[in-house]
């Protein structure tokens with residue numbers, strides 16, 4: 001087998017793509033590839049793309065344009081497009097950009113080595129199937145290399161919710177859960193290699209049903225792995241938050257008090273048009289139950305402004321909901337039309353209205369986020385340290401609530417947990433000193 005060919009992967013979009021890129025790199029490791037940080041010395045370039053918002057495909061084409069000279073200098077260079085743009089526009093990419101040698105959709109990554117071999121043989125290779133076989137099982141031999149203290153682990157993929165704005169049900173397919181025993185095996189392996197915190201990933205992670213106890217059951221079983229210290233999960237839909245998962249926030253010490261629970265909008269009229277299948281009131285009641293289980297829970301959300309037919313009054317309802325919930329962090333977007341989704345057919349709001357609402361929404365969220373972060377000053381948090389900071393003698397890690405925390409220390413090692421007394425709240429992080 002040829003050795004030490006170089007693979008450059010550029011990853012766009014969500015954490016699941018980060019996880020998928022790792023797994024693809026591992027799969028290609030079996031073909032003699034090692035990863036490189038630069039496209040210039042690569043034998044294969046793979047773009048792991050995202051289709052969630054506008055201009056995603058355009059970004060891919062412009063990135064591909066930047067590799068044209070590399071392909072001219074190095075005819076053996078193979079270029080591949082993976083991820084959700086590949087799934088949505090595979091044929092079109094091949095047609096529009098002849099320098100692309102292979103296209104692989106998110107459910108076919110285990111076939112990447114074969115696709116690469118076909119590309120090497122001079123074929124154009126495309127695979128955007130939704131095969132029955134378990135891609136993670138086929139990809140299972142993760143090399144035993146040492147890992148950093150935190151890792152992602154995909155437990156669920158796909159979405160059956162069909163929110164009117166979203167391409168995910170089309171690009172990632174129907175909801176599928178990985179069997180719990182395979183997840184446990186992968187988790188134990190990661191922990192043996194140094195991982196102390198796992199973030200369980202799924203487009204609809206709390207709809208996970210690969211364990212008889214659902215996601216809460218899986219979390220409780222993962223919590224029995226002694227050297228695994230922290231568990232997180234993302235992203236959840238409010239309607240799949242069952243009683244046991246709510247309870248786990250109160251009684252499972254390893255489950256961190258931070259929850260990403262997108263609501264998208266605060267107006268019932270818009271929530272209905274978005275096909276979210278819940279009201280603002282139901283969401284608020286759910287947050288109350290979660291906070292009853294875990295009073296210090298930090299919440300994070302996603303918001304869309306400028307959805308078709310959103311009035312100023314509807315928008316105000318979103319601001320009111322945000323005021324009521326108090327988010328520790330949030331992501332907000334202008335609505336963008338996605339081909340093939342129901343909302344793309346509706347009358348669109350003017351761009352300047354969307355811009356204005358996004359600005360006002362982000363101002364509120366930033367203020368709120370900052371206030372909650374400032375409230376940490378004077379408190380003691382547990383920090384899982386991950387790496388050296390930017391300055392000599394500094395270490396950086398994450399609090400339970402996912403704040404970045406800096407501490408001056410020569411003794412802390414990555415992967416260790418320490419209590420830190422918070423002394424200062426900066427623009428995007430906290431700092432403090434170790435509690436003896």
Ligand code: 5AD
Pocket residue numbers: 052053165166167262264302303304333334335336337338
């Ligand atoms: N326009 C704007 N934002 C979107 N999102 C998903 N689809 C769209 C769209 N068409 C946002 C949602 C989702 C997050 C991942 O991306 O807020 O929760």
Ligand code: SF4
Pocket residue numbers: 159160161162163166167168169203204237
């Ligand atoms: Fe998209 Fe999330 Fe709605 Fe599924 S639940 S359609 S992934 S926004």
